[in-house]
Amino acid sequence: MFLLVLYIIGITAEGMSGALIAGRYKMDLIGVLFIALAAAIGGGSVRDILFNHYPLTWVAHPEYIIIVCAAALLTTLIPSVIARLEKLFLVLDALGLVTFAVIGAEIARAQGLGVVLVVTSGVITAVFGGVLRDIFCGIVPLVFRKEFYAGVAILTSLIYYGLSLLEWDLEVASIVAVVSGFIIRILAIWYNFSVPVFSYGAKE
Amino acid sequence: MFLLVLYIIGITAEGMSGALIAGRYKMDLIGVLFIALAAAIGGGSVRDILFNHYPLTWVAHPEYIIIVCAAALLTTLIPSVIARLEKLFLVLDALGLVTFAVIGAEIARAQGLGVVLVVTSGVITAVFGGVLRDIFCGIVPLVFRKEFYAGVAILTSLIYYGLSLLEWDLEVASIVAVVSGFIIRILAIWYNFSVPVFSYGAKE
Amino acid sequence: MFLLVLYIIGITAEGMSGALIAGRYKMDLIGVLFIALAAAIGGGSVRDILFNHYPLTWVAHPEYIIIVCAAALLTTLIPSVIARLEKLFLVLDALGLVTFAVIGAEIARAQGLGVVLVVTSGVITAVFGGVLRDIFCGIVPLVFRKEFYAGVAILTSLIYYGLSLLEWDLEVASIVAVVSGFIIRILAIWYNFSVPVFSYGAKE
Numbered sequence: 001m002f003l004l005v006l007y008i009i010g011i012t013a014e015g016m017s018g019a020l021i022a023g024r025y026k027m028d029l030i031g032v033l034f035i036a037l038a039a040a041i042g043g044g045s046v047r048d049i050l051f052n053h054y055p056l057t058w059v060a061h062p063e064y065i066i067i068v069c070a071a072a073l074l075t076t077l078i079p080s081v082i083a084r085l086e087k088l089f090l091v092l093d094a095l096g097l098v099t100f101a102v103i104g105a106e107i108a109r110a111q112g113l114g115v116v117l118v119v120t121s122g123v124i125t126a127v128f129g130g131v132l133r134d135i136f137c138g139i140v141p142l143v144f145r146k147e148f149y150a151g152v153a154i155l156t157s158l159i160y161y162g163l164s165l166l167e168w169d170l171e172v173a174s175i176v177a178v179v180s181g182f183i184i185r186i187l188a189i190w191y192n193f194s195v196p197v198f199s200y201g202a203k204e
Numbered sequence: 205m206f207l208l209v210l211y212i213i214g215i216t217a218e219g220m221s222g223a224l225i226a227g228r229y230k231m232d233l234i235g236v237l238f239i240a241l242a243a244a245i246g247g248g249s250v251r252d253i254l255f256n257h258y259p260l261t262w263v264a265h266p267e268y269i270i271i272v273c274a275a276a277l278l279t280t281l282i283p284s285v286i287a288r289l290e291k292l293f294l295v296l297d298a299l300g301l302v303t304f305a306v307i308g309a310e311i312a313r314a315q316g317l318g319v320v321l322v323v324t325s326g327v328i329t330a331v332f333g334g335v336l337r338d339i340f341c342g343i344v345p346l347v348f349r350k351e352f353y354a355g356v357a358i359l360t361s362l363i364y365y366g367l368s369l370l371e372w373d374l375e376v377a378s379i380v381a382v383v384s385g386f387i388i389r390i391l392a393i394w395y396n397f398s399v400p401v402f403s404y405g406a407k408e
Numbered sequence: 409m410f411l412l413v414l415y416i417i418g419i420t421a422e423g424m425s426g427a428l429i430a431g432r433y434k435m436d437l438i439g440v441l442f443i444a445l446a447a448a449i450g451g452g453s454v455r456d457i458l459f460n461h462y463p464l465t466w467v468a469h470p471e472y473i474i475i476v477c478a479a480a481l482l483t484t485l486i487p488s489v490i491a492r493l494e495k496l497f498l499v500l501d502a503l504g505l506v507t508f509a510v511i512g513a514e515i516a517r518a519q520g521l522g523v524v525l526v527v528t529s530g531v532i533t534a535v536f537g538g539v540l541r542d543i544f545c546g547i548v549p550l551v552f553r554k555e556f557y558a559g560v561a562i563l564t565s566l567i568y569y570g571l572s573l574l575e576w577d578l579e580v581a582s583i584v585a586v587v588s589g590f591i592i593r594i595l596a597i598w599y600n601f602s603v604p605v606f607s608y609g610a611k612e
Contacts, residue, residue, distance in 0.1 A: 019402070022402065023403055024404065025344070026401050026402070028348055028401050032348075034354070049457055050464060050467070051463075051467065052463060055255075059255065062324075065321075079402075079404040116470040116474060117467060140545070145435060145436060145439065150438040196436065197437075198430065198435060199434040200491070201431060201487075227607060231553060231605065232552055232604065233606060234559055235553065235558075238558070239552075249458065253458075259459075260458060266521075266524040270524060339543060340539070342547070
């Protein structure tokens with residue numbers, strides 16, 4: 001229930017910021033919807049395909065498609081309002097990131113998979129929407145250059161999985177994982193913390 | 205039967221124009237085949253993966269792979285002939301677009317899914333081949349900037365689904381949907397009709 | 409057994425060279441792991457998704473994820489050592505290419521599929537990791553422009569499938585296919601043999 005509310009906030013926020021990014025590339029309205037959907041529900045779709053977890057979330061709940069499309073259309077009507085809320089969106093994106101990670105981790109855990117796959121599932125859910133969004137816009141995926149973005153998904157998945165191993169109630173574990181992941185992400189933005197970059201033979 | 209003939213015309217036309225596009229990027233022959241296959245049967249493959257509709261069309265009917273490869277190879281032998289048929293290909297592409305949309309819509313409808321997913325399935329089938337083709341060529345997918353392209357797929361899927369709700373014979377419904385979608389697409393090209401573009405903060 | 413050893417060598421080599429390529433695009437460490445994983449196990453994942461062959465290899469054997477990540481991390485520690493081993497990596501990449509092709513061909517053959525799909529499966533397994541790696545790095549996939557790369561995967565798959573039709577022992581058939589494919593690939597590099605390029609209307 002807690003996760004569901006956060007999930008809907010998360011896909012709405014990702015859909016809106018996806019629409020804003022599409023606006024930079026002058027897509028038509030249908031393109032904007034497509035990019036918003038990729039950003040919001042693409043990560044979960046890739047996870048479900050890789051882990052054979054059918055039906056996909058939005059096939060079972062097509063209302064999520066409508067929510068994301070409505071959020072994207074709203075964004076095209078008042079883009080400057082949305083763009084001015086930049087800080088709010090950083091917070092919502094952080095919430096979405098850690099929520100998606102916990103949901104992904106839980107799906108792998110519920111399939112009886114071990115820590116490597118639980119973390120993989122959490123990270124894919126959390127970051128692959130952004131990867132698809134960027135690829136469809138024709139730009140290099142940004143998520144692997146952003147300050148501690150995928151790293152937060154890893155830590156959040158680990159916290160959730162660790163608490164589940166300790167036989168915590170899963171609802172409580174998800175709340176603790178979301179809150180701690182969120183704090184880590186906000187601190188990472190605040191202090192501009194980042195994972196070391198590997199640069200070798202890079203063209204300037 | 206009607207759809208099958210149009211489907212084969214559609215994948216042949218998409219394969220040929222995919223090969224022409226690959227030619228612009230100086231691929232080797234195997235790259236050309238790959239791009240042609242992505243353009244012709246990529247959309248249906250993505251749809252089948254998302255909707256858990258196995259086996260994929262070309263796994264059940266590998267002869268489609270051969271048809272597309274033959275069409276692509278023919279294109280590499282007589283590219284200037286094919287390229288001069290530009291108007292014919294606009295027509296064939298329009299036919300393919302609406303045929304793919306109806307096939308996609310029918311697959312979702314036959315799974316008992318509602319209008320949102322029927323349209324989603326129709327659009328994905330119709331446009332995702334072009335999206336994959338462009339991504340594999342390293343260019344930004346054009347389909348979201350083209351005059352009323354994905355929009356035609358939406359309308360065609362809606363017409364087909366509406367007629368099926370009215371309990372029309374599905375064969376008749378598919379003919380009506382293909383013909384009306386085709387007319388809409390040709391009119392859209394003729395009058396250069398397009399979906400509004402959303403441009404916000406675009407770099408010139 | 410023979411294939412398993414080669415497979416592990418193959419994913420290690422692809423993971424290392426994937427990490428080196430990621431280094432050219434200044435990714436953070438998590439991005440490097442992601443690119444390495446896409447390069448090493450992406451081709452098999454795409455094959456398994458297309459052919460409905462679940463669970464994916466790395467879901468059944470998460471230790472492969474650890475192997476690839478370890479190889480990629482090692483590469484970031486001693487990139488100049490790895491880069492200086494260029495010729496060794498050409499050899500290992502050739503081994504990986506033909507091993508992946510035989511594994512892919514066998515999976516389709518074991519599903520009772522015919523020659524077209526066996527070759528398709530072999531080629532996808534062998535080259536799609538490189539395609540994904542390049543797309544995630546934001547560059548045009550190189551595999552379709554490289555001297556006789558995908559072509560070697562086709563020939564290797566055909567040799568393996570032909571021997572299986574002759575009712576050779578599958579272990580022996582795979583050894584013969586790997587060895588002959590490897591020799592073809594090395595000769596192709598040596599003599600700079602390539603598939604004809606199709607260039608039409610190319611922008612310079």
